Amino acid sequence: MRVKALIFDFGFTLFSFENPSIEKYFDCFNRGLLKSLDILKQEKIIEEKEIDNFIKIFNRKRNTFFKSSLKTKEEFPTTLLFKSALTALKERGYIIKVENVKEEFIENLAEIYHSCEEEEWKPYKETKSTLESLSKSSDLKIGLISNHPNHKTIKNVLKNNEMKQYFDAIVTSAKFGKRKPNPDIFFHTLKKMGLNKDAAKDCMMVGDEAADAVGAFRAGMQLILKEREYEFPFEREINLPNLIKIKSINEVLNYIK
Ligand SMILES: [Mg+2]
Known part of the structure; x- marks a missing residue:
């Protein structure tokens, strides 16, 4: 399949919180x-x-x-x-x-x-170069979906790290009203990038937790799971078919054809 869009989660996918607790x-x-x-x-x-x-x-x-x-x-x-x-x-x-x-x-x-x-959110060292490489594929859309209660915070972090320009759509639950894994937030993001629901099967979601995985599955998207270095409390195990696992964000480049 030719990938039409790559949608990233924000926290612990593109950005990290040092020694989180x-x-x-x-x-x-x-x-x-x-x-x-x-x-x-x-x-x-x-x-x-x-x-x-x-x-x-x-x-x-x-x-x-x-x-x-x-x-x-x-x-x-x-x-x-x-x-x-x-x-x-x-x-x-x-x-x-x-x-x-x-x-x-x-x-x-x-x-x-x-x-x-x-101030605490810092990009992984491969984040910017990965987005830069992806942005060179002219027919690939790049989106972001974050479960965050304040839209401006996510925009500020992207702006302060000079990464806002890479995204065709920046969607937060604060602005949309619903959180991942509700599939509507995925469809809303597709729409903002000029794609309809049918295009979901040609899109990939890159995330680190169950909300990303389950939501992508419900919306009909392929998931790339970014494995975390920290374990979080009350974490749900992710057990879905066709799961692609990566350790570093730049590995997404291997899945874009
Ligand atoms: Mg996350």
Whole structure:
């Protein structure tokens, strides 16, 4: 078959988080939250004495959203998390100046919340040269699908590493609303690249986890599994027919005809 499109996952496929651990993720998000809180105080949206309550509500909602997203495969974007935490605080009678809160401001809060994580993502040493080589195949489309709650964060990482230009479509669950392995996010990405559902059989998904594998299978795409060097907790085993396994991202070049 002639491959019409190659769609990459983001985390641990093209980019890596050095020495990843649950603690490191949480530390990053907590630092980001403190930075967002500084802005909320600075803009006089919440007062110092309400900060602890805000953190409690925010963390509770973050956990609820996270669990629901795993169950429903729907994304709860970080912007929604900030909005609902602020609204909940107001509903409980705290003084919140929500009239000062504009959509753009919430987007900025979400970006700052993820800023520490944004700095941590580094491309694998073969990522850029692989994308560069692929981009030379004029009839090959290159896409990206990430299960991430903030679209801007993914775009920023690609931009900061001078890789955004290689992609015909950059899709996040934050913007689309549904997460991998829901096949709709795969079909949406194909559409953005000018391909229809029938083209799925001629497309390949490159990813590192079950959401990529199962989603690609449901959408009718071939999967290339990028094997990770770290094992993650609660990982599901991937057991699908015709699985291609690679250790380094540049091996995808062997499958493009
Ligand atoms: Mg991944």
